[in-house]
Amino acid sequence: MKELIQFSLARRYVNKTNKIVLVVLFVIFMVLGFIDPIVKFFNNEFNEPLKIRINVLNNQLFMDNLIQEISVDQEASISIVEDTEGFIVTSTDALQDIEKAMIENVIQNYERDRMIQEVPESIYVFERMATIPINYEFDQDDIHQKTDSLFFVITGIYFVMLGFAGMLASEVVAEKTSNILEIIGTSVSLKTLYYSKIVIGWLSILIQVSVGAVLFIVTIVIRNMYDQGKGLLKTLHDINLLTDSFENFNELLVSVFSNREMILDLIIGLIFLFIGILFIQMLLVLITTKVTSIEEAGALQNPFYILLLIIYYVAMLLNNPVSMSVGMGRWLSFMPLFSMLFMPARIMMVSPPFSEVFISLVISGFFLVLLVKYGENVYVRNILNFTKRVKKSTV
Amino acid sequence: MLEIKNLTKIYGKTVGLSNLSFKCDNHDILGILGHNGSGKTTLFRLLLGLIHKTEGEIIMKEGINKQTYFGYLPEERSLYKDISVEKQIIYLSKLKKMDKEKIIDSMNYWLDRFEMSPYRKTTIRELSKGNQQKVQFICALIHNPHILILDEPLTGLDANNVKLFKQIMIEQSKMGKIILLSSHQYEELEEFCSQVILLKKGVNVLSGYLNQLKQTDPRLCITINNDKEMKYQTNEHVCRSDSMGNFSRYILSDKSKQFDFLDRIDLTAITYMKVEQITLRDLVQEAS
Numbered sequence: 277m278k279e280l281i282q283f284s285l286a287r288r289y290v291n292k293t294n295k296i297v298l299v300v301l302f303v304i305f306m307v308l309g310f311i312d313p314i315v316k317f318f319n320n321e322f323n324e325p326l327k328i329r330i331n332v333l334n335n336q337l338f339m340d341n342l343i344q345e346i347s348v349d350q351e352a353s354i355s356i357v358e359d360t361e362g363f364i365v366t367s368t369d370a371l372q373d374i375e376k377a378m379i380e381n382v383i384q385n386y387e388r389d390r391m392i393q394e395v396p397e398s399i400y401v402f403e404r405m406a407t408i409p410i411n412y413e414f415d416q417d418d419i420h421q422k423t424d425s426l427f428f429v430i431t432g433i434y435f436v437m438l439g440f441a442g443m444l445a446s447e448v449v450a451e452k453t454s455n456i457l458e459i460i461g462t463s464v465s466l467k468t469l470y471y472s473k474i475v476i477g478w479l480s481i482l483i484q485v486s487v488g489a490v491l492f493i494v495t496i497v498i499r500n501m502y503d504q505g506k507g508l509l510k511t512l513h514d515i516n517l518l519t520d521s522f523e524n525f526n527e528l529l530v531s532v533f534s535n536r537e538m539i540l541d542l543i544i545g546l547i548f549l550f551i552g553i554l555f556i557q558m559l560l561v562l563i564t565t566k567v568t569s570i571e572e573a574g575a576l577q578n579p580f581y582i583l584l585l586i587i588y589y590v591a592m593l594l595n596n597p598v599s600m601s602v603g604m605g606r607w608l609s610f611m612p613l614f615s616m617l618f619m620p621a622r623i624m625m626v627s628p629p630f631s632e633v634f635i636s637l638v639i640s641g642f643f644l645v646l647l648v649k650y651g652e653n654v655y656v657r658n659i660l661n662f663t664k665r666v667k668k669s670t671v
Numbered sequence: 672m673l674e675i676k677n678l679t680k681i682y683g684k685t686v687g688l689s690n691l692s693f694k695c696d697n698h699d700i701l702g703i704l705g706h707n708g709s710g711k712t713t714l715f716r717l718l719l720g721l722i723h724k725t726e727g728e729i730i731m732k733e734g735i736n737k738q739t740y741f742g743y744l745p746e747e748r749s750l751y752k753d754i755s756v757e758k759q760i761i762y763l764s765k766l767k768k769m770d771k772e773k774i775i776d777s778m779n780y781w782l783d784r785f786e787m788s789p790y791r792k793t794t795i796r797e798l799s800k801g802n803q804q805k806v807q808f809i810c811a812l813i814h815n816p817h818i819l820i821l822d823e824p825l826t827g828l829d830a831n832n833v834k835l836f837k838q839i840m841i842e843q844s845k846m847g848k849i850i851l852l853s854s855h856q857y858e859e860l861e862e863f864c865s866q867v868i869l870l871k872k873g874v875n876v877l878s879g880y881l882n883q884l885k886q887t888d889p890r891l892c893i894t895i896n897n898d899k900e901m902k903y904q905t906n907e908h909v910c911r912s913d914s915m916g917n918f919s920r921y922i923l924s925d926k927s928k929q930f931d932f933l934d935r936i937d938l939t940a941i942t943y944m945k946v947e948q949i950t951l952r953d954l955v956q957e958a959s
Contacts, residue, residue, distance in 0.1 A: 279765040287754070455749035459810065462719045462743045463766035660721050 280464065280472040284447065285479060302491055309495035312507040326375055327352035332363075334390055341385040345378050356383070362409030371412065372514060374521070383410060431588075436549070438584060442577075444477040445560035449573040452565075452659070461660055470655040474648060477557045481550065500525050544633060545620035551640045552616020555647065556584070562651050565658035591617040601626045610636045612643035672696055673718075673818060673849055678727035680713050686873045687713035691727070693868055693878060697847040700840065702860040702881075704853065704955055705870035711853040712746060713873070715820045718851070719743055735817070739767050742816035744807050746823045746853075752796040756787065756806050759795060760813060767814040774813070781809040785835065800827040808836065812843070819843060821852040825859055837863055861951040869958050877958040885948045891926040892950065894918055895936065896943040908932045918943075922953065 288294070307314060327349040332338045339348060353368045356379065363383050365371075371379070451457050460469065499505050504524035512518040522528040532538065563580060567573045590608070599605035600622045609618035609628070615636050622628045674694040680687035688710040695701050703711045716722045718729060719741055731740065750759055757778070764774040782788045785805040795803060804827055811819060821840075825833050833856075840850055841863050854860050860867070861881065869877035877884075890910065898919040904912040908931060910924040923932055929946065 279762070283762050283765075287751075454751065455745060455747045456751060457749075458716075458721065458745045458747075459743065459749045459763060460766060461721050462741060463738050463763070 277464070277468050277472045277475070280460075280469065281476055281479065284472070284476045285483070288443075288447075288480065289483065298487070298491075301488070302494075305491045305495040306498070309499045309508065310502070312511040315511075326378060327354065328379070329355040330357075332356065332358035332386070334386075334393075337389055337393070338382070338386045341382055341389060343378060343382060346382055354379075362411065365410060365412045367412075374514065376412070380410060436553075438581070442560065443480060444473060444557050445564040445573070445577065447476075448473070448561055448564040448659075449567055449570055452567060453570055457660055466656040466659060467652060469659070470652055473561060473655075474554075474558070477561075478554065481553055496525060541623045541627075544637075545623055547637065548616050548619045548640065551637075551644055552613065555613055555616070555640070555644055558644070558647050558651055562647075562654045565655050587614055587617060590614075591621060594618075595621065595625075597626055601628075606632075610639055612640050615640050672730075672732060674728075674730040675718075676728040676730065678714070678717060678729065679725045680710075680717055680722065680873075681725045686710075688717065688870075689873045691868075691870075691873075691875050693866070693875075695849045695851070695866065697849060698844050699866055700844050700850040700852070700864050702852060702854065702864035702867040702951075703870065704857070704860075704867055704951075708872075709870040710873035711870060712822055714870075715743070715822055715851070715853075718818075718820060732817075739814050740817050742811035742814065742819045744804075744811040744819075744821045744824050746826075748800075748803055748807070750795045750803060750806060750810075753794055755792050755794055756782075756798070757791040759806060760809055763810045764813050769814055777813050777815070778809070781812060784839070785809060801829060801832050804828060805832070808839075812839075817848055819848060819850045819852075821850065823853055823855070825854050825856050833859060857950070857952040857955060864951075867951065867954075869955055871958075877954060881951065884954060885950075888949045888954070889925050890949045890953075891923045891929050892920060892945075892947050892953070893923065893929065893932065894920045894943075894945040894947075895941045897941050903932070903936065906932055906935060922949070 325345050325347040327347055329350055329352045330338055330348055342348065354371070354375075355366045357364045357366070365379060451460075457469075464472075496505070499508055504526070505522075505528070506524055509518065509522045509524070509528060513521045518528075520531065522531065560577060560580060563576050564573060567576055591605075591614075594600065594603065594605035594608070596605075600609075600618075605618055605622065606628075608614040609622050609632070611618075619628075619633065619636050623633065672695070676692050678691045679689055691710075691714065693701070703714060705711050713722070717724050720737060731737075751762075754762075760778050760782075761774055764778070769777070779788075782791055785808070787802065787805055787809070790798060790802060795806065798806065804824070808821075808824065811821065819840075824836055824840075828836060837859065840852070844850055844863075844865075852860075852864075864881055866880050867878065867884070868875055894915075896918050899914070899917060901912055901914055901919045903909060903919070903921060906921070908923045908925065908928040909921045911922040913920045921932070923929060
């Protein structure tokens with residue numbers, strides 16, 4: 277089995293194509309790691325001051341109180357209107373927390389100065405400061421902001437899953453169509469061959485994840501040397517991928533490692549993902565053993581990919597706290613195959629009880645073991661199926 | 672030693688092989704003959720354990736390791752096309768549990784023997800069909816198996832390589848190995864096969880030691896030239912005649928009548944004559 281595994285992994289990873297893939301991956305990581313200066317280079321408006329329209333009682337005073345990050349532009353999509361009740365901030369898009377904080381800061385400073393000008397008694401100013409009413413009105417609701425990161429995670433998981441799932445099946449198709457199994461089958465038992473395929477599939481995932489992790493660390497180290505990650509962390513915070521703001525990577529790491537609950541959630545999520553990938557990998561391998569040509573492989577695998585797509589869309593559809601706590605999303609998080617998307621989503625969104633996570637994990641693990649055992653017979657029966665080739669000699 | 676008793680393989684409603692029995696001793700070269708779909712490859716796959724038998728017995732020496740006991744050259748090209756000759760051989764040898772040193776020694780020997788040393792770094796895809804077949808043969812031989820199973824080994828080879836393959840098969844046989852091979856090139860097989868089995872729809876229709884089969888056959892073949900008209904086909908001793916361009920081949924029903932037949936031939940008109948025992952091709956044609 278050792279030779280089978282070594283050979284398969286070497287064939288897969290020690291080749292020119294893989295070297296090119298590594299370079300491409302590294303470039304992608306570097307682009308993502310330096311996304312803020314790159315975007316700034318191509319789009320000067322990135323990181324430019326927030327533009328606002330104003331309609332207040334004392335325009336000049338408001339302008340005097342503007343901070344560096346905000347500028348006035350009568351074409352801007354954000355409008356601040358002062359009326360007798362207070363201030364109304366309108367925007368075509370939802371505002372990020374940092375933008376709201378900056379706007380509130382400017383309004384408070386303006387209001388304070390205006391009050392001091394009009395009513396110099398300091399106590400009144402302070403009372404007024406504590407009760408400035410600011411109403412926000414958005415054309416687009418910001419309800420999805422909190423689940424933006426979840427959307428990223430689910431989509432990421434789905435595409436990683438698809439990539440890994442197809443890999444092993446392609447190898448089986450290649451072996452079947454090249455007749456190499458007829459030779460290998462004379463040296464090792466088909467059962468050994470089957471289990472080597474499983475180990476190869478698992479190791480491939482670990483290798484690829486490790487390669488990704490190394491590239492990620494290299495990118496972070498390079499970025500750390502550049503500006504200790506300040507610009508990148510600010511960008512991630514600005515686009516809501518980081519809920520808290522951090523000055524540098526060190527600060528982020530301290531925060532991450534002090535949040536044990538988050539690390540645990542992440543590990544559990546990865547375990548579900550890993551089991552899910554193995555499940556799909558096994559299913560695809562077993563489907564592929566029936567294949568006798570590359571053309572057939574596509575025809576057999578496509579419906580399976582459609583099923584995965586359906587799971588993905590269902591996950592997107594049920595991507596809300598209600599469904600994930602009491603609705604369909606909750607029940608699907610216990611189902612093998614579905615749980616790889618739904619349980620990590622639940623963990624991130626509603627923090628389900630540990631017992632539910634454990635039960636789901638046991639169910640997934642049990643079905644995976646069942647599939648591996650059942651698959652052994654299917655694989656051995658179909659991988660060297662020569663029935664079609666002897667049809668000429670009928671009784 | 673290899674003995675097969677009543678070996679049967681049925682695929683659903685299709686008979687792959689029916690009640691086949693034979694025995695091979697060391698040094699035997701057994702030619703398995705038959706048309707496409709006659710059950711030759713099924714027999715090989717049964718022996719190799721690639722498929723399971725429906726009935727029957729395969730008896731071999733006790734305590735052998737089946738994985739190293741056989742060397743197999745399949746009919747279809749069964750190689751990774753994108754790797755080098757060297758890598759291909761090393762990988763398949765490792766699967767046969769050979770240690771690295773032995774693999775290198777044996778590989779170097781066989782690459783030299785097959786004049787393939789210059790191609791050791793060449794990928795299989797870049798090789799000619801004949802050279803790919805050589806690589807397959809090396810893979811079958813490298814672990815020094817006791818039984819060699821060669822499915823159509825001579826297909827796609829030029830005359831020189833056919834000669835080389837035959838030479839190696841004879842050498843292996845002299846070393847005490849058993850060789851089972853299938854081929855449609857009957858003339859080639861005839862030169863070195865000790866036994867033959869003719870399969871028809873999975874059934875054994877002719878089998879035995881080739882010399883014995885030929886000697887016990889009462890017929891005789893006479894080939895002459897300058898006889899386009901096949902003037903002697905109506906002779907009472909001729910049971911079959913074939914025209915081969917300028918040559919005619921007559922099969923006499925009884926060897927003892929050859930002189931009667933020769934007496935009636937106009938010897939002044941011919942410059943070539945060959946008198947021979949019945950050939951393997953004739954035996955196959957009769958039986959199938």
